[in-house]
Amino acid sequence: MKEKPLRVLVGKIGLDGHDRGAKVISQALRDAGMEVIYTGLRQTPEQIVETALQEDVQVIGLSILSGAHMQLLPPVLEMLREQESHDIIVIVGGIIPKEDMAYLKEQGVAEVFTPGSSTEEIIAFIRQKVEQN
Amino acid sequence: MDNQEEKEQLKRAKESWQEKVDQTLQKRPERKEFKLDSGQEIERVYDPLHMEGFDYLEQLNWPGEYPYTRGIQPTMYRGRLWTMRQYAGFGSAEETNDRFRYLLEEGQTGLSVAFDLPTQIGYDSDHPLARGEVGKVGVAIDSLADMEILMDKIPLDQVSTSMTINAPAAVLLAMYIAVAEKQGVPVENLKGTIQNDILKEYVARGTYIFPPKESMRLVIDIFSFAGNNIPNWNTISFSGYHIREAGSTAVQEVAFTLSNAIAYVEAALKAGLEIDQFAPRLSFFFNAHSNFFEEVAKFRAARRIWANLMKERFGANNPRSMMLRFHTQTAGSSLTAQQPDVNIVRVAFQALSAVLGGTQSLHTNSRDEALALPSEHSVLLALRTQQVIGHEIGVTDTVDPLGGSYYIENLTDHIEEEVLKYIERIDELGGAVEAIENGFMQQEIQASAYRYQKEIEENERVVVGVNKFTTTGEQPIDLLKMDPATSRRQIERLKEVRLSRDQGQVASALQDLRKAAQSGDNLIPYILTAVKAYATLGEICGALRDVFGEYQQHVNL
Numbered sequence: 001m002k003e004k005p006l007r008v009l010v011g012k013i014g015l016d017g018h019d020r021g022a023k024v025i026s027q028a029l030r031d032a033g034m035e036v037i038y039t040g041l042r043q044t045p046e047q048i049v050e051t052a053l054q055e056d057v058q059v060i061g062l063s064i065l066s067g068a069h070m071q072l073l074p075p076v077l078e079m080l081r082e083q084e085s086h087d088i089i090v091i092v093g094g095i096i097p098k099e100d101m102a103y104l105k106e107q108g109v110a111e112v113f114t115p116g117s118s119t120e121e122i123i124a125f126i127r128q129k130v131e132q133n
Numbered sequence: 134m135d136n137q138e139e140k141e142q143l144k145r146a147k148e149s150w151q152e153k154v155d156q157t158l159q160k161r162p163e164r165k166e167f168k169l170d171s172g173q174e175i176e177r178v179y180d181p182l183h184m185e186g187f188d189y190l191e192q193l194n195w196p197g198e199y200p201y202t203r204g205i206q207p208t209m210y211r212g213r214l215w216t217m218r219q220y221a222g223f224g225s226a227e228e229t230n231d232r233f234r235y236l237l238e239e240g241q242t243g244l245s246v247a248f249d250l251p252t253q254i255g256y257d258s259d260h261p262l263a264r265g266e267v268g269k270v271g272v273a274i275d276s277l278a279d280m281e282i283l284m285d286k287i288p289l290d291q292v293s294t295s296m297t298i299n300a301p302a303a304v305l306l307a308m309y310i311a312v313a314e315k316q317g318v319p320v321e322n323l324k325g326t327i328q329n330d331i332l333k334e335y336v337a338r339g340t341y342i343f344p345p346k347e348s349m350r351l352v353i354d355i356f357s358f359a360g361n362n363i364p365n366w367n368t369i370s371f372s373g374y375h376i377r378e379a380g381s382t383a384v385q386e387v388a389f390t391l392s393n394a395i396a397y398v399e400a401a402l403k404a405g406l407e408i409d410q411f412a413p414r415l416s417f418f419f420n421a422h423s424n425f426f427e428e429v430a431k432f433r434a435a436r437r438i439w440a441n442l443m444k445e446r447f448g449a450n451n452p453r454s455m456m457l458r459f460h461t462q463t464a465g466s467s468l469t470a471q472q473p474d475v476n477i478v479r480v481a482f483q484a485l486s487a488v489l490g491g492t493q494s495l496h497t498n499s500r501d502e503a504l505a506l507p508s509e510h511s512v513l514l515a516l517r518t519q520q521v522i523g524h525e526i527g528v529t530d531t532v533d534p535l536g537g538s539y540y541i542e543n544l545t546d547h548i549e550e551e552v553l554k555y556i557e558r559i560d561e562l563g564g565a566v567e568a569i570e571n572g573f574m575q576q577e578i579q580a581s582a583y584r585y586q587k588e589i590e591e592n593e594r595v596v597v598g599v600n601k602f603t604t605t606g607e608q609p610i611d612l613l614k615m616d617p618a619t620s621r622r623q624i625e626r627l628k629e630v631r632l633s634r635d636q637g638q639v640a641s642a643l644q645d646l647r648k649a650a651q652s653g654d655n656l657i658p659y660i661l662t663a664v665k666a667y668a669t670l671g672e673i674c675g676a677l678r679d680v681f682g683e684y685q686q687h688v689n690l
Binding site: 014015016017018019020023024026027028030036038040041042044066067068069070071072095097114115116118119120 | 250251253254261262263264265266269270334337338339340378379380466468469470471503504505506579582583586589590596598599600612615686688690
């Protein structure tokens with residue numbers, strides 16, 4: 001029997017319009033056989049969680065380059081916990097200073113990928129995490 | 134290459150050289166295939182045989198002469214260096230004002246304002262969507278009160294100010310004019326630029342508010358208002374920068390930027406403006422990426438194509454209408470988080486390509502921008518890089534020093550050809566607005582971005598420190614820390630402004646603006662009145678949202 005493909009939500013959270021990374025990742029995940037739901041720009045934490053639940057995804061990949069990550073990411077994780085959906089793996093890509101990474105991981109972010117990360121690396125990480133789940 | 138005999142002689146000589154090359158290749162094959170960023174194969178060497186049909190007067194001419202391939206002024210940097218203009222802005226108006234005055238003291242010659250995202254999208258700092266974003270990627274400006282602080286003790290008749298603002302450009306321009314009036318500076322002397330290029334926001338940058346048609350109207354209203362009131366102001370900066378950052382090739386950068394420019398010019402003509410009335414104030418903004426010669430050629434090709442377009446397609450007579458003046462910024466997307474000091478070197482080469490390409494102003498990125506907003510120290514290093522190029526290494530001593538190079542001229546011709554093909558295709562699609570609404574430009578850019586990423590991952594493209602020459606245990610560098618209280622203080626000031634103004638005046642100014650938006654009136658005088666009454670940016674954009682509606686993005690992956 002063919003395995004069900006992984007479902008991933010790729011979201012642009014906050015107001016920044018830098019979607020090159022999000023689009024490249026979406027395409028790479030799709031080429032790797034995953035199902036990708038891309039939200040487009042200007043998503044609020046509430047919208048991200050709502051879409052993730054509606055689309056029944058296993059992974060949420062959030063892209064943020066505006067520096068608002070410390071304000072916008074924790075609410076996503078909190079709402080997922082409230083909805084008892086904390087088994088959804090949340091990964092983050094963008095310009096995130098090292099000292100913020102530790103805090104975000106404490107909050108439940110599985111991994112943070114900064115500029116220079118390869119799509120292969122990200123795909124491998126997702127597969128491994130989902131398997132562990 | 135007119136002399137047939139000489140040409141035959143060259144061909145024979147080249148054939149015998151080719152035999153030697155073949156022998157060498159057998160012993161030692163070349164390292165890889167050599168290609169431009171835009172895909173074209175690069176030949177082993179360029180020679181006079183590549184210059185067949187080359188016409189100096191038609192293709193190059195002297196600097197300051199049509200088609201301006203070699204530069205728009207006859208003496209270029211021998212007369213005056215480019216404007217060194219570092220893009221800056223963060224936190225509050227006070228903090229940014231400090232950074233501006235620091236940069237001016239350090240020898241910077243123009244200001245460039247970065248606004249935070251809520252400002253760029255027309256939201257006040259206390260709007261729910263502004264959460265976490267206030268003062269982050271630029272300065273927060275909610276009302277005239279903030280602009281007064283931002284420009285405090287900066288003589289607006291002496292500096293030129295560039296504002297990276299698009300959807301609400303008219304509002305920020307109105308605030309700047311209002312501050313100038315308060316400083317007692319004659320408004321007609323104001324010098325500067327607003328980016329005001331909304332089309333590329335839909336394509337690549339994302340800070341749109343209104344739908345394309347209504348946005349285009351605002352742009353044309355500004356052209357028309359500026360022509361009569363602020364004649365030294367650059368009313369738009371057609372921006373290829375963000376198109377390139379979104380992943381386009383060099384050719385696509387120029388092609389899409391020029392196609393957008395054509396759309397604005399056509400809209401202005403349709404609105405009844407005269408070409409030579411507004412065209413001299415049109416300006417451009419390009420990216421300086423890493424493929425050095427391709428970038429130099431790109432700038433030269435862009436100048437030639439624009440001159441041609443303005444003269445032949447739009448019938449401009451004023452030479453100033455035909456001169457492509459541009460600002461350049463080095464490529465943010467080429468910076469790496471790994472070994473960030475290496476970025477200093479990348480930036481220096483990119484900046485050099487812009488100078489050899491004849492830029493009018495330049496921003497050099499800071500080494501730490503893949504990690505955070507740049508620190509003061511990093512910004513200073515970036516400015517010093519420009520000063521070294523301008524004053525130490527002799528590249529400004531003669532105009533267009535690469536002109537006549539077989540390779541550069543060949544590349545310039547090649548880029549021109551490829552750009553013209555794209556422009557033709559977009560014309561066939563019904564113009565830039567159409568090509569954006571149906572996603573053509575976006576998809577072309579996306580495909581290039583994906584290809585670029587693949588080339589890195591497949592090691593076809595080396596990025597030092599990323600897929601080759603990597604190190605472990607990196608040196609930490611001091612990053613800029615944002616003051617977490619900025620947002621709270623900004624919101625407090627906004628509330629004070631809302632309390633202390635004449636509410637009746639604000640309400641009637643906003644009502645007049647709404648009515649004007651429904652009619653065909655030029656909106657700028659109404660916006661100016663609202664700004665002077667201390668209506669906030671969010672209120673003014675809100676009034677226009679009521680009438681114009683908002684743009685909804687469609688993404689095809």
